[in-house]
Amino acid sequence: MFVGSVIIRTCRRKGCDMKRRDLLKNIILFIPVSGAFRATIQAAQANSDLNGYHPENHYYGMGIEVAKCIGCGKCIEACKIENNVPREPFFFRTWVERYIIKKDSSVAVESIHTGGKQPKETIEEKDILRSFFVPKTCNQCANPPCVQVCPVGATFSTDDGVVLVDRDRCIGCRYCIQACPFGARYLHPQTRTADKCTFCYHRVVKGLLPACVEVCPTQARIFGDLRSRASELVRFQRMNKIHVLKPYLNTEPKVYYSGLDGVVN
Amino acid sequence: MPKKVPEQIIRLGIVISIIFGSVALTLYLLPPALKDKPFHRRSTILAETAKPIQFAGSNACADCHDDKYQQKKTGYHRNLSCETCHGPAAEHAADPITIKPFVARERRGCPTCHEYDPSRPTGFPQINPTIHNPLQPCVTCHNPHDPVPPRTPEECAACHAGIVRTKAISSHALVACTTCHTVPEKHKITPRIIRPTKPETRDFCGKCHAKGAPVVDAPKIDLSTHWEKYVCWQCHYPHLPAERL
Numbered sequence A: 001m002f003v004g005s006v007i008i009r010t011c012r013r014k015g016c017d018m019k020r021r022d023l024l025k026n027i028i029l030f031i032p033v034s035g036a037f038r039a040t041i042q043a044a045q046a047n048s049d050l051n052g053y054h055p056e057n058h059y060y061g062m063g064i065e066v067a068k069c070i071g072c073g074k075c076i077e078a079c080k081i082e083n084n085v086p087r088e089p090f091f092f093r094t095w096v097e098r099y100i101i102k103k104d105s106s107v108a109v110e111s112i113h114t115g116g117k118q119p120k121e122t123i124e125e126k127d128i129l130r131s132f133f134v135p136k137t138c139n140q141c142a143n144p145p146c147v148q149v150c151p152v153g154a155t156f157s158t159d160d161g162v163v164l165v166d167r168d169r170c171i172g173c174r175y176c177i178q179a180c181p182f183g184a185r186y187l188h189p190q191t192r193t194a195d196k197c198t199f200c201y202h203r204v205v206k207g208l209l210p211a212c213v214e215v216c217p218t219q220a221r222i223f224g225d226l227r228s229r230a231s232e233l234v235r236f237q238r239m240n241k242i243h244v245l246k247p248y249l250n251t252e253p254k255v256y257y258s259g260l261d262g263v264v265n
Numbered sequence B: 001m002p003k004k005v006p007e008q009i010i011r012l013g014i015v016i017s018i019i020f021g022s023v024a025l026t027l028y029l030l031p032p033a034l035k036d037k038p039f040h041r042r043s044t045i046l047a048e049t050a051k052p053i054q055f056a057g058s059n060a061c062a063d064c065h066d067d068k069y070q071q072k073k074t075g076y077h078r079n080l081s082c083e084t085c086h087g088p089a090a091e092h093a094a095d096p097i098t099i100k101p102f103v104a105r106e107r108r109g110c111p112t113c114h115e116y117d118p119s120r121p122t123g124f125p126q127i128n129p130t131i132h133n134p135l136q137p138c139v140t141c142h143n144p145h146d147p148v149p150p151r152t153p154e155e156c157a158a159c160h161a162g163i164v165r166t167k168a169i170s171s172h173a174l175v176a177c178t179t180c181h182t183v184p185e186k187h188k189i190t191p192r193i194i195r196p197t198k199p200e201t202r203d204f205c206g207k208c209h210a211k212g213a214p215v216v217d218a219p220k221i222d223l224s225t226h227w228e229k230y231v232c233w234q235c236h237y238p239h240l241p242a243e244r245l
Helices: A003-013 A020-049 A074-083 A144-149 A175-179 A211-215 A232-239 B007-029 B037-049 B066-075 B080-088 B091-093 B158-169 B202-207
Strands: A059-066 A094-102 A109-110 A126-135 A155-157 A163-167 A221-225 A255-258
Touching: A059 A126, A059 A232, A074 A094, A074 B080, A126 A255, A144 A175, A163 A175, A163 B037, A211 A221, A211 B080, A211 B091, A221 A232, A232 A255, B066 B080
Parallel strands: A059 A255
Antiparallel strands: A059 A221, A094 A109, A094 A126, A155 A163
16 A cells, blocks of 8 residues: 555656656665555554563562572462463473482472472481582573474563463473473463463553562572662672572573572573 | 456456455454454453453552551561452552452461471571461461561571571580570661571681580581681581581
């Protein structure tokens, strides 16, 4: 339609004997003009739909203070309720691992709340050298391998640094689940599409904390905006020695750990 | 006999129909989400942000439950969100009369956090639910919104159960915690701020273990030659001293 109107206008101006050359010129002209037109519409829509929230002004990350975690599992529970994650223990967007390093230096790791015989019950306390909990979730990598492998482009990073999955586009091929070095994705049994932590994107854009951070009783989880000086997360990064999981993979995780033990991976 | 259509016209017709065909394809046949990146991303972002909120957040309850809010603010449970215990309550906040949040009045609710577990950080208040005042709900003695213990816990085991258990079966079983740590009474109320002392010198252990020290049943070492460059607890775990290199 747009092409048509440009042509007609040119037509009128020149008296309707448009040359092939003119037609080509107009078509070439049409491309940048329509691009600019669409960009304006898009920008206008983006602002109206997110209620004045500007993703480009934010960049989110999470901090985890390992020594504060008491392994109560409230975060896992809240995440499941908030995000419709199936209740069965093997589906989760966030989880908590119990590490037990024994005196013979063997290491036992378990995801808490998975049912079955847990190492906690089979290992005697006197054999424990040290033990602690490590909360884990999607690292919202700045350089996400899951996004690279998706064959249909269904997963992508938002401007504010969160990796999302498009449920309409995802074909459930599980490439991303395989590609994630942290095991942060699973196939949702009802939708048959990949599902993962979104930092509770629907809460964050409204100024609320992710559900897991909201319910954490000891502030072992810290959520914040890496672009804001006044953010708790930036203070956390300033005051602590920070580690990320599997740094050698260069995925640039945005979940930052303080007090992370060397055996954790 | 029909007039032959010139070949140029046929070719032009093919080109035009390809153009129109592909325009029609992109306009009408492909689902909108497949057409271009920013648009399909935006539809995902909109779908994502439209999800309903279950947890109203810690400030949402203050308006109507100011009493509980004020009570909790300064107590031990100040870092707990209301919804940590009461579960998701956004629906209740929107319609408080018909929808009531979950209230865990039985004993089960509290041990999720307070049952003794060796993986929990030392200092976190932990109890053994089978022996800590059994059968009565926890809330008969502790206000969940301001859970002061009815009296200051005397036993270090309340918060250092792992260490107490370890020491109880060690050769230091008869050496009281307070022999080695001076514990201000306030440590049991604000433990992270008021801290006990810890032994600082080799001479401290020497009071019992140096040659000629008065404690008869403590095995003796020569302080001046027994690994004199190190403090004792670099090798001996003071809460289980029988273990060594």
